Amino acid sequence: MDNKPYHHKELKKTLIETGLEFIDKYGEEKLSLRKIAEKCGVSSAAPYAHFKDKDDFINAVQQYIMDSFMDSLLTCVDKCSDDTQVLSELGVCYVMFFYNNPLYFDFLFSRKNIHIRLSSENDNPPFELFRKTAGSVLEKMGISEEKIRYKTIAMWSIVHGLSALSSMPDIDVDWETEVKAIINSVDISKI
Amino acid sequence: MDNKPYHHKELKKTLIETGLEFIDKYGEEKLSLRKIAEKCGVSSAAPYAHFKDKDDFINAVQQYIMDSFMDSLLTCVDKCSDDTQVLSELGVCYVMFFYNNPLYFDFLFSRKNIHIRLSSENDNPPFELFRKTAGSVLEKMGISEEKIRYKTIAMWSIVHGLSALSSMPDIDVDWETEVKAIINSVDISKI
DNA sequence: CTACAATGTTATCAGTGCTAAGTTTGGAGG
DNA sequence: CCTCCAAACTTAGCACTGATAACATTGTAG
Numbered sequence: 001m002d003n004k005p006y007h008h009k010e011l012k013k014t015l016i017e018t019g020l021e022f023i024d025k026y027g028e029e030k031l032s033l034r035k036i037a038e039k040c041g042v043s044s045a046a047p048y049a050h051f052k053d054k055d056d057f058i059n060a061v062q063q064y065i066m067d068s069f070m071d072s073l074l075t076c077v078d079k080c081s082d083d084t085q086v087l088s089e090l091g092v093c094y095v096m097f098f099y100n101n102p103l104y105f106d107f108l109f110s111r112k113n114i115h116i117r118l119s120s121e122n123d124n125p126p127f128e129l130f131r132k133t134a135g136s137v138l139e140k141m142g143i144s145e146e147k148i149r150y151k152t153i154a155m156w157s158i159v160h161g162l163s164a165l166s167s168m169p170d171i172d173v174d175w176e177t178e179v180k181a182i183i184n185s186v187d188i189s190k191i
Numbered sequence: 192m193d194n195k196p197y198h199h200k201e202l203k204k205t206l207i208e209t210g211l212e213f214i215d216k217y218g219e220e221k222l223s224l225r226k227i228a229e230k231c232g233v234s235s236a237a238p239y240a241h242f243k244d245k246d247d248f249i250n251a252v253q254q255y256i257m258d259s260f261m262d263s264l265l266t267c268v269d270k271c272s273d274d275t276q277v278l279s280e281l282g283v284c285y286v287m288f289f290y291n292n293p294l295y296f297d298f299l300f301s302r303k304n305i306h307i308r309l310s311s312e313n314d315n316p317p318f319e320l321f322r323k324t325a326g327s328v329l330e331k332m333g334i335s336e337e338k339i340r341y342k343t344i345a346m347w348s349i350v351h352g353l354s355a356l357s358s359m360p361d362i363d364v365d366w367e368t369e370v371k372a373i374i375n376s377v378d379i380s381k382i
Numbered sequence: 383c384t385a386c387a388a389t390g391t392t393a394t395c396a397g398t399g400c401t402a403a404g405t406t407t408g409g410a411g412g
Numbered sequence: 413c414c415t416c417c418a419a420a421c422t423t424a425g426c427a428c429t430g431a432t433a434a435c436a437t438t439g440t441a442g
């Protein structure tokens with residue numbers, strides 16, 4: 001029978017995944033902990049055993065998405081041994097992730113707890129991966145440290161800006177082709 | 192005395208400006224219509240005479256900011272008669288607006304009602320201004336229509352991506368100088 | 383001057399975040 | 413095997429929110 005067991009066991013994980021699914025369907029602003037709890041078949045106060053407050057829960061969902069985003073990027077970098085292509089491949093991968101998951105862009109980056117610093121070490125994993133990859137590639141090309149900073153910022157801006165575009169609702173173009181063309185057309189050595 | 196008059200007269204405008212101020216201080220997610228109403232000295236139901244619902248109110252505030260953003264951009268374009276500079280000046284103006292108003296970027300662009308189309312006419316005023324300005328400049332340079340699209344998208348992506356960066360909390364660099372250097376370093380004819 | 387539409391009011395509802403206090407449960411140590 | 417306790421849940425309830433209904437006030441068109 002469906003008499004709910006007192007102990008749900010994997011409730012924390014279930015809550016996160018249910019929350020993710022909900023955000024996917026209805027967006028973050030419609031989410032309430034009570035609805036998520038109900039969907040999981042537990043009382044409205046149950047989540048508070050696992051999360052300090054709603055914000056803590058949202059952060060957990062965000063981290064879940066961020067991990068999956070990083071998986072994509074790391075896989076892409078690993079697949080790409082060729083230095084001359086890794087940057088544009090990484091850029092396309094970055095953009096396509098949000099094209100395929102339109103609701104994730106706002107959710108990941110409209111939150112204030114995500115900070116990005118330009119010059120130094122960074123606690124934002126995707127940007128840090130981008131920064132290090134670009135740094136290593138550009139260094140091998142014999143480019144000065146200052147210029148590396150400019151180029152990295154410019155490239156990341158393009159990629160991030162394209163992602164913002166690609167997660168908009170009404171894209172009326174063959175986006176994957178466009179993205180590749182645009183990123184490839186930006187010759188980093190010319191920036 | 193402070194016995195509030197029944198008719199506040201300019202309540203709609205006052206609500207919007209109070210809302211703007213509030214978002215500036217505490218962010219959108221902390222905003223409630225009741226608090227705004229109280230700050231304006233009216234009852235909690237009063238705003239519903241002017242706005243259909245909370246979303247309608249938020250849209251009005253958003254429009255208010257969008258208008259001020261467009262003012263900046265248009266002033267910039269007007270001041271700049273020189274075709275060779277207008278694009279980079281416009282870019283710097285775009286980015287600096289959000290550098291100077293860090294909370295506005297998320298507020299303007301994380302809302303789903305803002306759409307951006309690439310190829311055709313567009314109901315997003317700043318992007319449309321950017322698209323037309325770039326189109327006119329690039330056309331005079333004798334660039335093909337297809338390339339104009341690519342360049343426009345790439346340039347807007349850089350500018351928009353830089354804006355995302357510039358509205359982040361912990362910028363630890365002289366941003367205005369950086370932005371100018373980066374935008375100027377992107378030679379559009381090379382994209 | 384009077385009727386009425388616009389613009390306010392109070393009262394009330396359901397939904398939300400969160401906490402307090404009590405209940406169930408699995409499992410570690412006797 | 414029992415006992416006890418901390419973790420994981422429950423129900424109850426508070427304060428706040430968005431929204432609506434029913435009523436009050438007011439400026440103004442006719």
